[in-house]
Amino acid sequence: MADLLDSDEAISEYLTQVLADGDTDEILRAIGHIAKARGMAQIAQQTGLGRESLYKTFGPGAKPRFDTALKVIRALGIDLLAQPHALLPR
Template sequence: MEKTTVSDWHLADEIETKEDVIGMLEAAFEENDTKFLLKVIGEIARSKGMAQLAKELNLSREGLYDSLSPKGNPSFETVVKVLDNLGFQLSVQQKKAS
């Protein structure tokens, strides 16, 4: 019997357009789960090139990976800088009534 190998799947590999990014960020914010949001932002950052992003933000690549991992705890400033570098900004809107 032939062995089957499974390769790692990464969300970053599926991001192709700005609309993909917007949809992923909107969905992540709707979940109201900080760890999930950081994972999504991390995947978006990977899709754009984590090494270059870290360089532009004057951070180490490893530090940025760690910050945006589910176990990470980045400063709000780091999150805002990452989103800004990716071409996004945070905004506030009132929650929809349940």
């Protein structure tokens, strides 16, 4: 997967789709894939977290703290934006 994430546009499209699906485990896996594509050693250096720790943090079954995930998201240069859902007719 990391090989397909070779541009900011590809990363944005991938993460947007995963976020829209709303599966927490898949979101964490996606962040891990993006970190691998950008270089786990570089992300480790930017976040102050160990490289091996990052692999475990985004590995199968991991339940990282939100602040850890957010720290990695910021190091990846990704902005998360909130917008309201479309209103459903009553």
